[in-house]
Every structure is written in C-alpha cells, then in structure tokens.
Amino acid sequence: MALLKTESTNWGVDVSYWNIYSINEDYKAKSVEVVLAGYISKETRDADLSPVTSKSFVLEDKDYIVDADREAIYLALKAKDFSDAQDA
Numbered sequence: 001m002a003l004l005k006t007e008s009t010n011w012g013v014d015v016s017y018w019n020i021y022s023i024n025e026d027y028k029a030k031s032v033e034v035v036l037a038g039y040i041s042k043e044t045r046d047a048d049l050s051p052v053t054s055k056s057f058v059l060e061d062k063d064y065i066v067d068a069d070r071e072a073i074y075l076a077l078k079a080k081d082f083s084d085a086q087d088a
Helices: 042-046 070-079
Strands: 003-008 013-024 030-038 052-059
Touching: 003 070, 013 042, 013 052, 013 070, 030 070, 042 052, 052 070
Parallel strands: none
Antiparallel strands: 003 013, 013 030, 030 052
8 A cells, every 4th residue: 555645856856656664653652653755656666766755754642553554554644644645
C-alpha cells in the first residue's frame, strides 16, 4: 500500500507516490514517528530508485495506535495530514 498525492518539490519535480520509509514507535511517550518517501511515480519506486523527497509525521494522543501495522498508519495519515490522498 502507498498513498497518491501530487506535490511540487524544491527540485522542480512533482512527486505523487508516497511510501512509508520508516516507523519509530515510542511506547512510553505513546507516539509514532512516520517518514514517508516521495517518489515521482510507482514505477520509480518499483525500479528501486531513490525518493525525491520525504516528509515526517508524528501520530500521538488520539491518533496513536499501539503496534499499528502499515495499513493502519496509512489510514491514520489519510485521516490527518494526507486527507486528500488516494490509496495506491
């Protein structure tokens, strides 16, 4: 799973395919830091090319889900920061 949302970058290239790059859960603080990697397209991701950009998000308080899997994290991001994104 990934998210589709087109955004411009400082490099003059639009990215539209966002894939979870890393997840760091802090059980004591009850938060999850998520880094999404932004690729030009699914094809560039599938070709194992480097992402063009990345974005970090923190899911905490009511958005925190203990031991969330990738699908749950994508859903939480869509409900919060990527509300206009589509599933890929």
